[in-house]
Amino acid sequence: MERTFVMLKPGVLQRRIIGEIMHRLERKGLKIIGLKMLRLDKTTAETHYAEHRGKPFYQDLVDYTCSGPVTAMIIEGEEAIATVRRLIGPTNVKDAPPGTIRGDFAAKTMLNMVHASDSKPSADREIGLFFKAEELCPWEDGNKEWF
Numbered sequence: 001m002e003r004t005f006v007m008l009k010p011g012v013l014q015r016r017i018i019g020e021i022m023h024r025l026e027r028k029g030l031k032i033i034g035l036k037m038l039r040l041d042k043t044t045a046e047t048h049y050a051e052h053r054g055k056p057f058y059q060d061l062v063d064y065t066c067s068g069p070v071t072a073m074i075i076e077g078e079e080a081i082a083t084v085r086r087l088i089g090p091t092n093v094k095d096a097p098p099g100t101i102r103g104d105f106a107a108k109t110m111l112n113m114v115h116a117s118d119s120k121p122s123a124d125r126e127i128g129l130f131f132k133a134e135e136l137c138p139w140e141d142g143n144k145e146w147f
């Protein structure tokens, strides 16, 4: 079992597709074990995206991420990190095939709907940045043999 961090960006709320995206993750058999909406302050957004500091899109990315509420999730499942990234599709929306979240809903890379951790160290760091330990809600999966 693996845990990963998923953040639905402010545009998802505007487009009214939070449910659609969560539905896709759930249908795959992934478990939501942490969920909240929050408005990021600049420092948290800068910390979250620190690896992109200095890139041409960095300031716009931080501004966009702080422009409205995000929906933060902790997702658990077998190979959850890779599985979620496959469902989301590549960062550059021009490369994102139909059937992926970005391929189906995003037209611009900046507005690519979803952030998901790219590795175990990133997942641990991002979960720790967005969630306190007591906010996690692990649950026993009574359906796991069907997924």
Ligand code: CMP
Pocket: 052, 057, 061, 091, 109, 110, 111, 112, 114, 115, 116
């Ligand atoms: P995300 O997976 O959240 O990680 C970094 C984000 O930066 C990425 O999704 C995009 O929203 C944004 N991003 C990455 N590359 C570009 C780019 N070339 N132009 C605009 N935004 C980008």
